[in-house]
Amino acid sequence: MSKPRILSGIQTTGNLHLGNYLGAIRNWVEMQSDHECFLFMADLHAVTVPHDPAVLAENTFKVAATYIACGIDPAQSTIFIQSQLPEHSELAWLFNCVTPLGWLERMIQFKEKAVKQGDNVSIGLMDYPVLQAADILLYEPDSVPVGEDQKQHLELTRDIAARVNFQFGSEEKPVLKIPEPLIRKAGARVMSLTDGTKKMSKSDPSDQSRIDLTDDPQAITKKIKRAKTDPARGLEFDNPERPECNNLLSLYQLLSNQSKEAVAAECKEMGWGQFKPLLAETTVEALRPIQEKYHDLMSDRAYLNQVLADGKTKAQAIAAPTLAKVKAAMGFVQ
Numbered sequence: 001m002s003k004p005r006i007l008s009g010i011q012t013t014g015n016l017h018l019g020n021y022l023g024a025i026r027n028w029v030e031m032q033s034d035h036e037c038f039l040f041m042a043d044l045h046a047v048t049v050p051h052d053p054a055v056l057a058e059n060t061f062k063v064a065a066t067y068i069a070c071g072i073d074p075a076q077s078t079i080f081i082q083s084q085l086p087e088h089s090e091l092a093w094l095f096n097c098v099t100p101l102g103w104l105e106r107m108i109q110f111k112e113k114a115v116k117q118g119d120n121v122s123i124g125l126m127d128y129p130v131l132q133a134a135d136i137l138l139y140e141p142d143s144v145p146v147g148e149d150q151k152q153h154l155e156l157t158r159d160i161a162a163r164v165n166f167q168f169g170s171e172e173k174p175v176l177k178i179p180e181p182l183i184r185k186a187g188a189r190v191m192s193l194t195d196g197t198k199k200m201s202k203s204d205p206s207d208q209s210r211i212d213l214t215d216d217p218q219a220i221t222k223k224i225k226r227a228k229t230d231p232a233r234g235l236e237f238d239n240p241e242r243p244e245c246n247n248l249l250s251l252y253q254l255l256s257n258q259s260k261e262a263v264a265a266e267c268k269e270m271g272w273g274q275f276k277p278l279l280a281e282t283t284v285e286a287l288r289p290i291q292e293k294y295h296d297l298m299s300d301r302a303y304l305n306q307v308l309a310d311g312k313t314k315a316q317a318i319a320a321p322t323l324a325k326v327k328a329a330m331g332f333v334q
């Protein structure tokens with residue numbers, strides 16, 4: 001029997017942070033031995049907000065190197081660049097013509113990002129989830145492992161697939177396979193270090209709010225030392241009045257690979273002065289091997305280029321027939 005297939009991606013905007021690692025990449029690594037994995041760099045999504053052409057390509061290599069440094073094995077998984085497969089943009093166009101505008105106007109991420117862009121909101125920003133639906137449905141995955149913030153986009157993807165099937169397929173012969181979202185509870189929402197009610201994000205103007213996977217030990221220690229806390233004594237999970245406490249404990253739990261119960265017991269009596277150095281050291285040690293591998297990979301461009309060329313070929317072998325199937329169902333000249 002063939003392995004279940006998963007597909008996921010990360011935008012190539014800025015450096016990846018602990019949220020990307022714990023909410024997404026780490027889950028892919030765990031799944032890769034018993035799943036067929038398609039993992040890509042969403043560089044077409046990166047240009048939905050104003051971008052700097054001088055760093056776009058470099059950011060794409062950085063994300064690819066991060067996947068591999070975190071444990072994605074190019075011999076097992078397919079790693080590719082979204083913009084190198086025209087199938088993504090072409091299927092997005094076809095989906096544009098079946099997706100009601102009202103569905104996109106409801107997207108929370110669009111509304112949040114549009115406010116930040118002011119007068120400069122592109123059609124691309126609104127269309128972002130339609131491209132994401134194309135990214136996903138081209139590969140007919142069984143499930144899509146992402147962080148909590150992507151839930152609405154995955155629901156939209158399912159709605160678009162169902163609509164295409166309804167309009168151009170039949171019940172016995174659906175055009176597209178409808179995938180399941182896969183959102184793990186642990187790590188699905190890593191919060192900002194400066195505000196435990198906001199998610200850790202690449203777009204937060206404050207560098208202090210996130211730990212980038214490439215931060216050096218001094219930077220990590222300083223950020224954790226300055227992280228927002230509260231005056232209550234003792235540390236605990238899941239107290240809604242203590243979002244920062246829950247977030248920092250969860251980071252410690254995930255990065256030290258312990259159970260929640262073990263961490264709750266270990267930290268019950270601790271104060272911040274004792275806990276923060278422990279979290280800082282744990283984070284530095286967890287990221288050290290990833291950073292070493294990352295720097296090696298970034299200095300071996302020939303190897304990265306080879307991985308991405310192989311990935312493109314393997315991805316296209318799946319994406320091209322799916323696109324052809326949709327075009328045929330919609331009635332285009334064969």
Ligand code: AMP
Nearest residue numbers: 011019020023024146147188189190200
């Ligand atoms: P992005 O950086 O927005 O392209 O996100 C890439 C992946 O990381 C997606 O699966 C997101 O859901 C996940 N992700 C981003 N930020 C966080 C966060 N703060 N906590 C958990 N997962 C996140």
Ligand code: TRP
Nearest residue numbers: 007008009010011042132135136
């Ligand atoms: N929108 C996703 C994010 O911000 C990135 C993404 C683009 C994606 N296309 C995708 C994730 C397809 C999963 C599947 O995280």
